[in-house]
Amino acid sequence: MVHAILFSVFYSFIVLHYQGFMKSKLIVTNVNENGDFGPGEFSVSISGLAINGHYDGRAHATNGRGTGYGVRADWWTLANIPGKPLLNNFTGNSVDVTPDVNSNPAITQFAVRVAYVDTSNTIVEKYVNAAGGNLQNEADWQINANWGTKTISGLNTEIEYSVSVKARNGENVETDFSDTANVLLTDVPDVVSGGELVWNETSPPGQVSKDWMCSAISGDGNTLLAGVYKGRLYLSRDRGISWAEIRPGGDADLTWYSLSISEDGSVMMAGVNGKRLYISLDGGINWSETRPIGDDDGGWHSVSVSADGSVMWTCDRYLYRSTDHGANWTEVKPLGDTQKGWILTAVSQNGSKVAAAHNDKEGFLYLSDNGGTTFTTIQPAGNLLKVWSSLSMSADGNTMLLSADQGRLYITTDGGIIWNETQPAGANDKFWFSTSVSYDGQTILAGVLTERLYLSTDGGISWSETQPAGDNNL
Numbered sequence: 473m474v475h476a477i478l479f480s481v482f483y484s485f486i487v488l489h490y491q492g493f494m495k496s497k498l499i500v501t502n503v504n505e506n507g508d509f510g511p512g513e514f515s516v517s518i519s520g521l522a523i524n525g526h527y528d529g530r531a532h533a534t535n536g537r538g539t540g541y542g543v544r545a546d547w548w549t550l551a552n553i554p555g556k557p558l559l560n561n562f563t564g565n566s567v568d569v570t571p572d573v574n575s576n577p578a579i580t581q582f583a584v585r586v587a588y589v590d591t592s593n594t595i596v597e598k599y600v601n602a603a604g605g606n607l608q609n610e611a612d613w614q615i616n617a618n619w620g621t622k623t624i625s626g627l628n629t630e631i632e633y634s635v636s637v638k639a640r641n642g643e644n645v646e647t648d649f650s651d652t653a654n655v656l657l658t659d660v661p662d663v664v665s666g667g668e669l670v671w672n673e674t675s676p677p678g679q680v681s682k683d684w685m686c687s688a689i690s691g692d693g694n695t696l697l698a699g700v701y702k703g704r705l706y707l708s709r710d711r712g713i714s715w716a717e718i719r720p721g722g723d724a725d726l727t728w729y730s731l732s733i734s735e736d737g738s739v740m741m742a743g744v745n746g747k748r749l750y751i752s753l754d755g756g757i758n759w760s761e762t763r764p765i766g767d768d769d770g771g772w773h774s775v776s777v778s779a780d781g782s783v784m785w786t787c788d789r790y791l792y793r794s795t796d797h798g799a800n801w802t803e804v805k806p807l808g809d810t811q812k813g814w815i816l817t818a819v820s821q822n823g824s825k826v827a828a829a830h831n832d833k834e835g836f837l838y839l840s841d842n843g844g845t846t847f848t849t850i851q852p853a854g855n856l857l858k859v860w861s862s863l864s865m866s867a868d869g870n871t872m873l874l875s876a877d878q879g880r881l882y883i884t885t886d887g888g889i890i891w892n893e894t895q896p897a898g899a900n901d902k903f904w905f906s907t908s909v910s911y912d913g914q915t916i917l918a919g920v921l922t923e924r925l926y927l928s929t930d931g932g933i934s935w936s937e938t939q940p941a942g943d944n945n946l
Contacts, residue, residue, distance in 0.1 A: 528545060
């Protein structure tokens with residue numbers, strides 16, 4: 473309440489921002505009015521405040537007789553709703569969770585919830601203990617530094633778990649829960665000594681050999697797509713235990729060339745070389761053609777989908793981006809009006825980090841940290857002239873693996889600033905045909921055409937040969 477009686481009055485609202493035990497003058501919002509005023513209230517709109525910030529302020533009014541001050545107010549701004557948590561390192565009874573802080577400051581506290589339906593068909597909600605990773609009844613509120621990546625233990629196979637995170641500000645006002653990340657710990661392959669995976673043959677079309685051209689897996693590991701060169705497309709929703717043929721392009725053998733799946737398996741994109749591009753927004757039940765280049769056939773050398781499926785990238789000589797689940801597309805020109813034959817794309821979990829490469833023998837890779845608005849040009853192999861054959865990226869965009877056609881493998885763990893050659897097959901040039909990087913960037917696969925498959929479980933530091941089909945070249 474401010475009292476001022478004269479024909480002209482000057483109002484001001486001064487806001488102080490607390491930073492720890494310190495406070496600093498941050499914002500002064502002024503209002504000038506003329507007239508005959510008595511005691512009353514006035515309102516101002518204050519912008520530019522920090523997320524989960526601590527403030528106080530008071531109004532004052534000034535006229536020819538002096539200044540009157542209002543009562544001081546103290547408040548906190550709200551925290552942001554966290555992003556969908558990242559799940560990794562699935563075992564038969566545990567999974568790793570990493571909260572997405574979504575720009576909240578370091579003082580923000582988070583709680584991780586695990587919901588599921590138990591064997592008696594009862595809905596259960598538990599919270600993760602930040603110290604031990606076990607489940608408990610009460611929320612454990614901790615800052616992100618205490619969460620980091622936490623292993624949730626004591627889980628059961630055959631039960632689907634939904635993991636979500638909420639935040640609270642300095643006044644303990646809680647946000648809504650984030651979007652959920654789901655995991656079904658069924659038939660998860662084990663890792664034995666030496667980092668070797670235990671592999672099992674899965675046969676989407678039955679006991680028939682096929683020229684498998686492309687594959688994709690969701691972030692939770694439940695949903696898989698596999699495409700045959702001049703053949704059919706197959707879908708599994710139970711980690712490869714059972715498969716069904718799906719027909720986005722009708723009842724015809726097609727050259728399935730590129731596949732990508734969102735984190736929860738609901739959004740899928742599939743490209744047919746020399747034909748059309750298809751998307752599904754309901755986990756592969758229904759498909760529709762999407763047309764970045766209009767009503768025309770394309771090469772669709774690469775497709776990439778963000779975690780929620782809203783951001784999509786693809787290339788057919790030219791480079792295209794959609795930010796609305798494939799409803800609309802925009803051509804992107806990292807080189808301005810100079811066009812190249814773009815063949816590779818990769819996008820991070822939130823769609824902000826993008827990598828793209830063309831087929832000119834120049835050894836360039838193009839990186840964006842702002843969703844493709846601008847790009848920087850780098851040479852992972854230095855001045856060596858290379859044609860890149862495969863590109864994979866972790867969820868946060870920090871770990872990338874890039875392979876050269878008849879050359880070497882190159883890796884970065886800092887988002888593309890520093891690149892190093894990595895040698896799964898020793899100091900030899902190989903035709904690296906396919907690569908894959910896990911969501912956390914720790915598990916990496918790299919395959920040589922008609923030769924061997926190599927595995928790293930420590931982010932590319934060390935490698936071992938892994939033999940899904942025994943001691944044979946494939």
